[in-house]
Amino acid sequence: MSNSLILSYRINASMKKVCNPSFSGPLCQFFVERQPAGEIIEVITTSESSNPLNAVPSSSASSLSGGGTDGKGNRGDHSAAGRSEFNPRCERARELIGDEVCLNRGVCRDSPDGTSYACYCSPGYSGSRCELLDFCFNITCSGHGQCRQFGARLDNFVCECEPGWKGVLCEISYLNACEAAFYNLPKDQLSICLHGGICIEHYNGSGFYCQCINGWLGERCGTHFTQVGQC
Incomplete structure (x- = not known):
């Protein structure tokens, strides 16, 4: 991949996300569903295919920050009393945010019990909705170096070249x-x-x-x- 191609896809890291109603999170990746009885459901997605996070029912909006997970996909303690029946999580998410629940050709899958869903991301992407791009994916550094990612822009990478090679992509031999x-x-x-x-x-x-x-x-x-x- 040429560096000119990478430079043409720069992202302005100073851009701020302004979420639509019922969404939260730094990337608007969490949505809050209000049930008819006033119950609030926070549905969290994850790219960790082995640990889809559970939908968390709560009796008030304030409890959304009182539980959640321990960082490993394990649900915190929340009462499920009075929870109404749910549609499949992926279908419900599509009703609220459209067809692209999982971005960049990621695949949405319900948990076995139907109370949560997770995004299974395409190669080169990660994040709760597959919104994060691995800048070094498919950058081989000409087979003579190792790609290292830094910063938040698509041109924020460097090829650490093996001895005898130099250039942006380690494409020049000097030995x-x-x-x-x-x-x-x-x-x-x-x-x-x-x-x-x-x-x-x-x-x-x-x-x-x-x-x-x-x-x-x-x-x-x-x-x-x-x-x-x-x-």
């Missing part, structure tokens, strides 16, 4: 063939060419060969031989 081969040696091997051999780069930079000293031969000068003199 000759012998130097590049040296960095790929096993840790217990200290030289490309063994037994005093000398590494020489091919004239076109396509590779290297080892110039061995007397008594040694082979691709890496690893084979010993005895020269037999003439009688």
